[in-house]
Amino acid sequence: MQIGKIIGTAVSTKKDEKLEGLRFQIVEYIEPSGESTGNHVIAVDSVGAGVGEVVLVACGSSARLTNTSKDKPVDAIIMAIVDSLEGEGKTYYQSY
Template structure:
């Protein structure tokens, strides 16, 4: 899994039928120091994440199986909304502090 920040949404009216009703998010990855990286990815949202939230992203074959029982053509899916991240006794991120 990787940590990412939700930057926006992706809307597509024409898509594979198995993706109907699936919310797509534009994500920007975060490094271990909490720095925003230049890499972006589109991921399906399985947890109801919103813009500016930090999330955990699963990638690869697991992503195709997370949303529902049917196989979907997904490479990445948001599986959790992050509350806090600590690295070596140092808080990197706190959702609570983000909105102050």
């Protein structure tokens, strides 16, 4: 998985019929330190994550292993909201 921050939403009317009702979030990939990597992905939300939240994104066929995304043409899924990223004797990130 990669760590990312949700920075917005992609809106689409004309899309594959299996994609109706899915929420496409714009995710900016970040380092554990919180710094942006400069790369983005559009990921389907399966956990109710909103703009500003730090999340984990799973890509590839694994993106279809949630109830939300099963058998759908999506290659990236938000499958967890990050509370904290913790190292040995240090905290990289804390959500609140």
